[in-house]
Amino acid sequence: MSPTCNCSHDTIPNGLPRELHEQFKDPNHPANLICELCRLFYDNNWVTGTGGGISIRDVEGPNPNIVYIAPSGVQKERIQPWEMFVVELPDEKILRTPNDIPKELTKSYKYKQSACTPLFISCYTLRDAGACIHTHSQNAVMITLLYEDQSVFKINHIEQIKALPRLEYNSKSGKVEKIGSLENFETLIIPIIDNVPHEEDLVESLEKAIKDYPGTSAVLVRRHGIYVWGETIWKAKVYNEAIDYLLELAIKMKIAGINPIKD
Numbered sequence: 001m002s003p004t005c006n007c008s009h010d011t012i013p014n015g016l017p018r019e020l021h022e023q024f025k026d027p028n029h030p031a032n033l034i035c036e037l038c039r040l041f042y043d044n045n046w047v048t049g050t051g052g053g054i055s056i057r058d059v060e061g062p063n064p065n066i067v068y069i070a071p072s073g074v075q076k077e078r079i080q081p082w083e084m085f086v087v088e089l090p091d092e093k094i095l096r097t098p099n100d101i102p103k104e105l106t107k108s109y110k111y112k113q114s115a116c117t118p119l120f121i122s123c124y125t126l127r128d129a130g131a132c133i134h135t136h137s138q139n140a141v142m143i144t145l146l147y148e149d150q151s152v153f154k155i156n157h158i159e160q161i162k163a164l165p166r167l168e169y170n171s172k173s174g175k176v177e178k179i180g181s182l183e184n185f186e187t188l189i190i191p192i193i194d195n196v197p198h199e200e201d202l203v204e205s206l207e208k209a210i211k212d213y214p215g216t217s218a219v220l221v222r223r224h225g226i227y228v229w230g231e232t233i234w235k236a237k238v239y240n241e242a243i244d245y246l247l248e249l250a251i252k253m254k255i256a257g258i259n260p261i262k263d
């Protein structure tokens with residue numbers, strides 16, 4: 001029987017090194033998860049038209065400093081697992097690029113790493129995140145327009161807030177750590193930073209927002225989208241979904257003349 005491959009090929013795709021084929025047999029391999037979740041997020045309108053993206057740190061693998069990043073400017077829902085850039089923290093040493101993969105499996109152009117890479121790295125280094133999701137969700141964009149003159153989005157007294165983590169700075173470890181979940185009546189605060197022409201130039205303001213708001217798991221980028229991170233890709237996915245739900249609800253509340261803050 002031919003070897004099967006989770007990258008949706010029944011046989012080894014022509015030219016794919018056997019070692020990579022073996023890795024991609026695991027449906028939970030970070031490269032497969034990025035492909036799977038990009039397709040899911042595309043259907044939510046979160047990563048259409050090449051916008052948005054996902055990066056995963058291999059927290060369950062033998063080397064948790066290995067990070068998978070998709071290439072730049074590609075249709076995110078069509079990425080294949082061998083098209084990832086693989087880098088090692090903390091120096092961002094490049095271990096593999098899609099430019100190393102046989103040409104019959106890749107596009108003819110020279111691949112570049114996602115423009116979001118430095119922002120993903122900020123989430124890994126400042127928050128020890130296991131994954132980071134960037135979407136161009138219209139709910140994220142719209143809320144930043146409704147809060148045009150404000151530097152934070154706030155909402156409270158909604159059940160879905162309980163899906164988000166309670167984070168606290170631990171002076172002993174010097175890290176922000178999860179110490180449970182928020183209560184439904186508590187206030188979720190997400191900082192908003194202003195967009196800039198080039199994604200990489202968002203790093204300074206994203207890092208400032210992360211430091212200024214140790215309780216946050218996300219940063220909104222005005223007229224652009226949102227960055228959300230978590231301890232693992234599955235936590236990041238849940239936080240992203242819960243936040244997007246709350247953003248959509250807050251937009252509807254504002255339109256109906258209801259303040260998302262009750263008190």
Ligand SMILES: CSC[C@@H](O)[C@@H](O)C(=O)COP(=O)(O)O
Pocket residue numbers: 049050051052053070071072073074113114115116134199
């Ligand atoms: C539609 S272009 C969007 C990009 O500028 C950027 O904001 C983005 O989200 C994706 O960047 P990419 O380099 O393709 O991973």
Ligand SMILES: [Zn+2]
Pocket residue numbers: 051052134135136224225
């Ligand atoms: Zn973007």
